[in-house]
Amino acid sequence: MSGRRLALIVLVLLELGALVAARLLVNPVAALPVSEVGTQEVGLVEDMRALELAHDPGDLQSWITIGDFYCSFGLLPQAEYCLAQAAELGTLDEDGLLLRGNILSRLGRIDEARAYFQQVVEGRGDRVSDAWIQLALDALRKNDPRAAEKALRQCSDEPIAQLALARLLMRTDRAADAVTLLDRMLEKNPSSLRAVQMKGWAYEAMGEDRAAREQYELSLRHVQTISMLTPVRQHDEQMHQQYGPGRFLMESGQREQQGDLAGAIAMMEQGIEASKPLMRSHYSMRIAELELDLDHPRKALKHLRLVMLNDGESAEIWELVGLAWKRLGDEGKARRAWLEGTRLRASKSMSSNLYIHKNLSESFAEAGDDESARRHRGLMHYEQGRLAWRKNDLQSAEVFFANATIDNPQQAASWFYLAETRRARNDREGARVAYRQCLLLNASHGRAQRGLAILDSE
Numbered sequence: 001m002s003g004r005r006l007a008l009i010v011l012v013l014l015e016l017g018a019l020v021a022a023r024l025l026v027n028p029v030a031a032l033p034v035s036e037v038g039t040q041e042v043g044l045v046e047d048m049r050a051l052e053l054a055h056d057p058g059d060l061q062s063w064i065t066i067g068d069f070y071c072s073f074g075l076l077p078q079a080e081y082c083l084a085q086a087a088e089l090g091t092l093d094e095d096g097l098l099l100r101g102n103i104l105s106r107l108g109r110i111d112e113a114r115a116y117f118q119q120v121v122e123g124r125g126d127r128v129s130d131a132w133i134q135l136a137l138d139a140l141r142k143n144d145p146r147a148a149e150k151a152l153r154q155c156s157d158e159p160i161a162q163l164a165l166a167r168l169l170m171r172t173d174r175a176a177d178a179v180t181l182l183d184r185m186l187e188k189n190p191s192s193l194r195a196v197q198m199k200g201w202a203y204e205a206m207g208e209d210r211a212a213r214e215q216y217e218l219s220l221r222h223v224q225t226i227s228m229l230t231p232v233r234q235h236d237e238q239m240h241q242q243y244g245p246g247r248f249l250m251e252s253g254q255r256e257q258q259g260d261l262a263g264a265i266a267m268m269e270q271g272i273e274a275s276k277p278l279m280r281s282h283y284s285m286r287i288a289e290l291e292l293d294l295d296h297p298r299k300a301l302k303h304l305r306l307v308m309l310n311d312g313e314s315a316e317i318w319e320l321v322g323l324a325w326k327r328l329g330d331e332g333k334a335r336r337a338w339l340e341g342t343r344l345r346a347s348k349s350m351s352s353n354l355y356i357h358k359n360l361s362e363s364f365a366e367a368g369d370d371e372s373a374r375r376h377r378g379l380m381h382y383e384q385g386r387l388a389w390r391k392n393d394l395q396s397a398e399v400f401f402a403n404a405t406i407d408n409p410q411q412a413a414s415w416f417y418l419a420e421t422r423r424a425r426n427d428r429e430g431a432r433v434a435y436r437q438c439l440l441l442n443a444s445h446g447r448a449q450r451g452l453a454i455l456d457s458e
Contacts, residue, residue: 043274044073044244060089064096071103072239079103094125101134102232110138121154129155130231136164137230145172159189159226166198175205191224191392213454217424221392223349245274249283256290265290281311288320297324315346319356326359335363342379348390354383378408385417397421405437412441416448428455 051069056062067082083100086092092100101116113134120131136151149168155161162185169178182199186192200215229237240246248271256264268287272280284303291300301324308317318341326334338356346352357380365373385400398421404414419434432455438448 040073041244041275041278043248043271046274047243047247048073057085058089060086063089064092064099067103068099069239069243071099071106072236073243076103076107080107094120094123094127097123098127098131098134098232101131105134105138110142113138127231129158129161133158133161133230134232136161140164140168157188158231159185159192160228160230163194163198163226163228166195166202170198170202170205175202178202179206189224189226191222192226193219193222193224194226194228196222218392221389221394221424223390245271245280245283248274252286261290261294265294279310281307285316285320288324292320292323292327295327297327300324313340313344315341315344315352315356316350317341318344319352319359322356322359331363331366335360338363349387351383351387354380354387357383375408378404378406378411378414381407382411382414382417385414385421389417389421394421394425398425405434410441412438412445412448415441416445416451419448419451423451423455431455 048069051066054062055066063082063086067079067086070076070079070082080100080103083092083096083103086096087100097116097119101113101120104110104113104116117131117135117138121128121135132151132154136148136155139145139148139151145168149165149172152161152165152168162181166178166181166185169175169181179199179202182195182202185195186199189195196215196219200212200219203209203212203215227234241250248267252264252267252271255261255267265287268283268290272283275283284307288300288303288307291297291303300320304317304321304324318337322334322337322341324334325331325337338360341352341356342360357376361373361376361380364370364376381400381404385397385404388394388397388400398418401414401418401421404411405418408414415434415438419431419438422428422431422434432452435448435452435455438445439452442448
């Protein structure tokens, strides 16, 4: 190549470089912020890096998408940077405005956030109620109850807004108005534990002790919990189901619904790998249940041991351990596992304790131990009664508790709940008999003493 031709090529390259530099000076392309999530699960980090590689710095929506990801997983300064870049490229839509307001609010920049929520309100789009909720919560953070109430009254029938408004009314000496609001809410959500609890608090604030006590007792027979997550927080939950380990959990559920249990297990195992270095024990617990459905008890035991090692024992684990040993033909180990489970209580809506006693009753009956079989059958009826009681199904609960006292008459708890159920059903004399029987078995049973005192005072 001649020296003249080489010089010409160099000159052309220099001119191209100068043009590119000049263009960047006029309209520079912003780089992504540094995002470090070293303590997060490897699956989440992989998904984040994939989003960053696919990012188009010249596209407004691309900035919003990655900013949404950063926000949902706690990288708030990075998220705000992304939304600021999006705003430089064009006008944010309703979702973008709400997202930027949410980010600023979480960063504590409440006054800046308000402007974005207000734009959503003025736009009268689909997410106006979401913006009002955020305006209300931020007003409460600034100790401005008047602004908070104004915003909450714009949120139509959003349960979280109604509960927040009821609490605000109670704190501003308007408990009677709170009761009216909660009554309307209970017409649509009759099993709402939180609404019943708050109604009791309102009556207490009004000095109506009997009504407050009735609501408290009613709250003991409710299990439905309304989500206290705001709409933007609910969006975070959806993001956690789309990225990282959560997406494998969702895919596993879909495969299970399609009858592909092996595929469901494979997805859960990928979810466990994607969770590292953290440990999500409920993934292993679900695999154990699926392995039992496929009649793979040894594989189930492997996962159950892992759960117990990391999270400790529970009634749910011992129920499944016993079932696995029974599938393996070792009735002795199955029975010992279920007996271990009797020491522990499952969560309120779980039926593990019921099935543990059912399995023990059947196991002892097969072994010819009729006394133990009858005792555990009574405890099984007691657990059935507790589940019905928590659903406020008093008719069924009374039948179960009555059967429990027949099969296992020495258990004070069955007599107590039979008494409580009868009192709730206005069977005062039947309740009195059951309370007294409970106290014969346990003279220091405080709740039975209180129940009798209530009957005597009314």
